[in-house]
Amino acid sequence: MSSAVSAVGNTQNQRVTPPPAWKRFVSRNKLGTFGIVVFVGIMLLSFVGPFFLPEKNSTNVAKVYCTPSWDNWLGCDYRGRDIWYQIVNGGKQLIWVSAAAAFFSTFIAITFGALAALLGGWFESLVLVITEVVLTVPNIILLGVLAAFVKLDSPFLLVMILSVTGWPTLLRAVRAQVLSLKEREFVEAARMLDLGLPRILFREVLPNMASYILINFVFGMTGAIYGQVVLYFLGLVSLKGDNWGLMIQEAYRQGAAFSTDGVLYLVAPIVMIVLLMWSLTLVARALEDVFNPRLREA
Amino acid sequence: MELQASAEMIQQSAPDQEEEVRRSPVKVILGSFIFRRALRALLTIYLVSTFIFFLVRLLPGDPVQVFINKQMTQYGYSYDDAANQARSLFAIDVDRPLLLQYTDYLSNLLRGDLGTSMVLPGTSVVSIIQSRIWWTIFSVGTSLIIAFVLGSLIGMLMAYKRGSTFDGIASTIGSILNSIPNYLLALLFIIIFGVRLNWFNYTKMRGSVSSGQPVEFSWAFFTDALYHAILPISVYVVTSIGGWMLLMKSSTISTLEEDHVTAARARGVPEWRVLGFYVGRNAILPLFTQLTIAIGFVVGGSLLVEPIFQYQGIGMRLYESINQRDYPVLQGIFLVITISVVVALFVADLLYSRLDPRIRS
Numbered sequence: 001m002s003s004a005v006s007a008v009g010n011t012q013n014q015r016v017t018p019p020p021a022w023k024r025f026v027s028r029n030k031l032g033t034f035g036i037v038v039f040v041g042i043m044l045l046s047f048v049g050p051f052f053l054p055e056k057n058s059t060n061v062a063k064v065y066c067t068p069s070w071d072n073w074l075g076c077d078y079r080g081r082d083i084w085y086q087i088v089n090g091g092k093q094l095i096w097v098s099a100a101a102a103f104f105s106t107f108i109a110i111t112f113g114a115l116a117a118l119l120g121g122w123f124e125s126l127v128l129v130i131t132e133v134v135l136t137v138p139n140i141i142l143l144g145v146l147a148a149f150v151k152l153d154s155p156f157l158l159v160m161i162l163s164v165t166g167w168p169t170l171l172r173a174v175r176a177q178v179l180s181l182k183e184r185e186f187v188e189a190a191r192m193l194d195l196g197l198p199r200i201l202f203r204e205v206l207p208n209m210a211s212y213i214l215i216n217f218v219f220g221m222t223g224a225i226y227g228q229v230v231l232y233f234l235g236l237v238s239l240k241g242d243n244w245g246l247m248i249q250e251a252y253r254q255g256a257a258f259s260t261d262g263v264l265y266l267v268a269p270i271v272m273i274v275l276l277m278w279s280l281t282l283v284a285r286a287l288e289d290v291f292n293p294r295l296r297e298a
Numbered sequence: 299m300e301l302q303a304s305a306e307m308i309q310q311s312a313p314d315q316e317e318e319v320r321r322s323p324v325k326v327i328l329g330s331f332i333f334r335r336a337l338r339a340l341l342t343i344y345l346v347s348t349f350i351f352f353l354v355r356l357l358p359g360d361p362v363q364v365f366i367n368k369q370m371t372q373y374g375y376s377y378d379d380a381a382n383q384a385r386s387l388f389a390i391d392v393d394r395p396l397l398l399q400y401t402d403y404l405s406n407l408l409r410g411d412l413g414t415s416m417v418l419p420g421t422s423v424v425s426i427i428q429s430r431i432w433w434t435i436f437s438v439g440t441s442l443i444i445a446f447v448l449g450s451l452i453g454m455l456m457a458y459k460r461g462s463t464f465d466g467i468a469s470t471i472g473s474i475l476n477s478i479p480n481y482l483l484a485l486l487f488i489i490i491f492g493v494r495l496n497w498f499n500y501t502k503m504r505g506s507v508s509s510g511q512p513v514e515f516s517w518a519f520f521t522d523a524l525y526h527a528i529l530p531i532s533v534y535v536v537t538s539i540g541g542w543m544l545l546m547k548s549s550t551i552s553t554l555e556e557d558h559v560t561a562a563r564a565r566g567v568p569e570w571r572v573l574g575f576y577v578g579r580n581a582i583l584p585l586f587t588q589l590t591i592a593i594g595f596v597v598g599g600s601l602l603v604e605p606i607f608q609y610q611g612i613g614m615r616l617y618e619s620i621n622q623r624d625y626p627v628l629q630g631i632f633l634v635i636t637i638s639v640v641v642a643l644f645v646a647d648l649l650y651s652r653l654d655p656r657i658r659s
Contacts, residue, residue, distance in 0.1 A: 129341065132338065137594070138636075141601055145350075145629075146353075226479050258493055263493075266489065267489065273479070274479075277478070278473065278474055278478075
């Protein structure tokens with residue numbers, strides 16, 4: 001917790017010359033800053049990068065498993081297509097599908113989690129039973145089994161199926177948090193004042209959970225990335241276009257793990273996915289530090 | 299002070315106990331935590347079985363109908379013959395009304411009849427599951443325990459020494475490990491340690507035991523099983539330990555700030571006692587709620603980790619049946635995995651209720 005120590009130093013410094021907020025953040029949160037830089041880098045690469053790519057990444061028999069060169073920075077795959085091209089192009093959909101799935105599941109989780117805790121009674125029991133069922137069934141297994149029955153041929157379906165499994169963890173956390181907040185004096189005071197449920201929820205309870213929700217959103221995103229790559233790996237997604245998940249699946253099916261030739265075809269998307277998930281986690285923690293003064297003053 | 303407090307608590311709790319005695323024993327059992335928890339577990343199992351039944355029967359591409367049509371068009375069976383086939387495969391009689399099919403299905407489940415494989419005719423789903431599930435329970439269970447114990451210990455140390463180099467390094471490593479999907483790590487293990495560095499013979503480590511090694515209660519069998527399980531186990535441990543470390547660290551930090559810890563320190567309670575009994579015991583409680591998630595996560599991971607290492611567990615069998623669209627097997631494995639997880643969670647919750655009396659009420 002070097003952040004905590006330097007935070008104390010900073011509050012004293014502030015009286016002399018207050019450094020800009022971002023500098024304070026960077027000095028307090030080096031790993032978090034690194035995460036943000038990596039995340040922004042991946043976003044730029046995936047959303048701006050494709051504009052700088054050549055028109056087509058055509059198959060080329062002469063270039064099957066070619067080694068990295070000036071023309072092909074990361075070499076070529078088993079059909080002679082450029083790997084770097086696929087890396088730049090393969091993040092877009094993965095990222096926005098995950099974000100959309102995380103958004104949906106966060107929405108479900110907050111609404112039903114908070115309502116369950118505040119309303120109690122049969123509503124809470126019902127929500128909890130459903131949550132329990134979805135939570136108990138291992139996510140990935142449920143995803144795999146569900147996807148075996150549905151033909152996943154549109155990104156929208158993919159978002160839906162990923163958010164079906166994504167919310168229970170969040171919902172439970174939200175409910176627990178609201179339950180504990182419910183007992184705090186300020187919410188009790190609001191109840192005594194008869195301020196009404198929505199007001200209590202949106203003005204008193206949720207702002208206190210802002211960091212929590214945001215962090216869970218980010219974790220929801222990593223979960224959706226995880227799930228998405230699983231679906232690709234299982235060969236259950238029939239979507240066209242480059243995708244890191246698809247690259248892993250193709251490379252694995254081609255036996256790239258066991259050969260020297262195609263190893264970059266397999267390792268490059270793995271590295272991208274791990275980097276993306278790691279940077280997301282770091283961003284979540286940095287946000288936690290920004291939003292949770294308790295961590296700073298500790 | 300401690301004594302006084304506990305004396306007061308005894309006085310307060312005394313009237314409650316009297317009430318307890320006056321209640322009838324039936325009510326005590328019905329109201330007990332274990333009973334309610336068991337009921338919830340059974341309800342979950344029931345709901346999941348219902349869910350999978352209607353998933354199989356009601357989705358657009360109803361696999362039972364697809365199967366019947368295929369039998370009729372490809373092999374020239376009459377509808378009755380094809381329906382008979384489907385009846386034995388899915389343990390469902392398609393000619394009966396849906397509701398009766400459903401009750402049949404449930405009673406078959408209760409008798410342990412999950413139908414037969416579509417791909418391997420004549421092989422019952424139950425026998426397929428029986429031959430596979432223990433390997434997964436063994437590898438997943440072992441890694442869960444290792445990761446939980448090691449991770450929470452390291453996390454506690456990180457919290458006590460927060461701000462130190464150790465904390466910095468452990469936090470970084472923990473966050474990286476926490477964000478590597480286990481199946482990707484499994485691939486990296488094979489690529490880096492198996493193929494490139496040649497540290498282990500990944501082809502020899504395939505399977506759940508060496509061929510020729512009988513499944514028996516002996517040292518030779520145990521070491522052999524461990525040898526084959528070591529790769530999946532290490533992947534599960536490495537990918538889940540980071541989560542436990544970070545969770546335990548933040549939980550410990552917030553417990554360290556609690557008044558009772560400050561009070562204990564002020565009273566001059568020895569530091570090791572404070573850390574072990576006042577902080578550690580309280581800090582580990584939130585981790586138990588995460589255990590429920592972790593169990594599902596690791597079991598879910600087996601779906602891809604096992605096929606990558608060719609470990610003959612239930613995850614690999616599920617992978618195969620998803621690829622072959624072998625619906626009866628898929629449905630059976632799904633059910634059995636869910637039931638195992640429900641049982642595991644039930645045990646975890648009982649443990650938790652022993653540790654934290656607050657949740658028993």
